[in-house]
Amino acid sequence: MSLYYVCLMIRTFIYNNKKRFITHVSILLSIAVLFSLILVISLESVFSFGIFFDYLLQAITTIFLLLAPPIYLNIYWLIPRFIEQKKYFNYAVIVLVLIIVWGYVLGVVEPWMDEHWFNQPKQDSSMQTGVAVMIFILISTTLLYLSYKWYIQLSKIKQVENDQLNLELSSLKNQINPHFFFNTLNNLYALSLEKSDETPSVILKLSEMMRYTIYDCKESKVSVMDEITYLENFITLQKVRHHERGLITFKNEVVNSDMQIAPMILIVFLENAFKHGFDLIDKDAFINLNLKIKKNTLHFYTENNFIEIENGHQIGIGLENVKRRLSLIYPKTHELEVIKSKNVFSVDLKLYVE
Structure with a gap:
């Protein structure tokens, strides 16, 4: 997938779905806030807003730069273009490449960001951890998306059945x-x-x-x-x-x-x-x-x-x-x-x- 298509997808999502974009950003920020509070309460002996905001900045950076891109790439491009069109082999190949590439990003770049951007102690790079996180992200988002589509389809079928029932009752x-x-x-x-x-x-x-x-x-x-x-x-x-x-x-x-x-x-x-x-x-x-x-x-x-x-x-x-x-x-x-x-x-x- 070329950079052009990535940029086009992001532009379309933002400008054509403003309410959805704001909603998703709000959800991601809420997750970052909740995650930061959990870390402060569990790891720090005394609550401090300064420490909380450090954790919050780190959580926002990790979520928006490292976790959100593969999630939205899978939901808004890979699944509609390949799974819904029954191109399962193509989907499997691209997902495998994505797991390896982004698994490396998560396993190597994320520890580097923690060390150089947030003054965290140096951690050994672990591509295996990144790959495991990617597998979890792709499987969970795919299952959630397909469950949502199944629910929407079921609702449409139910609506059609209700319309037919009302039509038949009216006729009788x-x-x-x-x-x-x-x-x-x-x-x-x-x-x-x-x-x-x-x-x-x-x-x-x-x-x-x-x-x-x-x-x-x-x-x-x-x-x-x-x-x-x-x-x-x-x-x-x-x-x-x-x-x-x-x-x-x-x-x-x-x-x-x-x-x-x-x-x-x-x-x-x-x-x-x-x-x-x-x-x-x-x-x-x-x-x-x-x-x-x-x-x-x-x-x-x-x-x-x-x-x-x-x-x-x-x-x-x-x-x-x-x-x-x-x-x-x-x-x-x-x-x-x-x-x-x-x-x-x-x-x-x-x-x-x-």
Whole structure:
């Protein structure tokens, strides 16, 4: 590597990465200060600022002139240019040369600096010590760098997975919401044909439901009390539509709770009970709902009767979507049991909310 490339690398690092440069210099100075304090406390019987500054100057000189160059050369040039490009043989050859050359510098020049610059007692030159220090520096910095790159890559992969998850959840939610709107508008249309006096109240409840779905459900979690209100409005609207044709019971044991859950989960099971059961039965149709919360567990149970059709009782896209949402949002914190027994279809859901 020519001197030109070394100078270019240093210039680029300083001028294009000013904040990083200042940060690294601060870290190196902090290491020098800490190392000097340790030496003064351990080697001197009496603490003196004069002796401390002598040690500090020696530490700064050693770190910046002898230790920092091979460290930054390895991190900012050798590893990106050779290891990341899978030129392992070239890297090994250059590192071997660097160990020998800079090992000599550390083993010979450093004792000379101590003697002539800092008036330290003369020490025998030891290239073996310099080589050992170089091997430690290169191995440790390489492992730290590769660990850092691995962490960054893992973070990017995790971010991509989260983006894909959010995209899929948004897509599933968009598939569910129009389904409710179309059904509810159909209900309102039926009431308008009958010229029912309940049409204004139904319009009001429809407005509340649409506002909740469009605005509140943008959040990843909503109050369980808001979800209950949505269920009650939906049931009221359906009772108006079906009059006395069947029995709908909702046993709500939740009086007041600050629990937060994913929006539009519970309503799918109720809507499924109407679409595949109540709407197809002329008389004696029923839907039973039960909702309760015990500690951190939400328990929601529905059952309804249905008529077997030619292709069998189909679960429907709404229930399939909510199954997928549950697996994404509550991967290990939910239990869902769907049971088809004779002409009764039941769903048993448990959410374990932290």
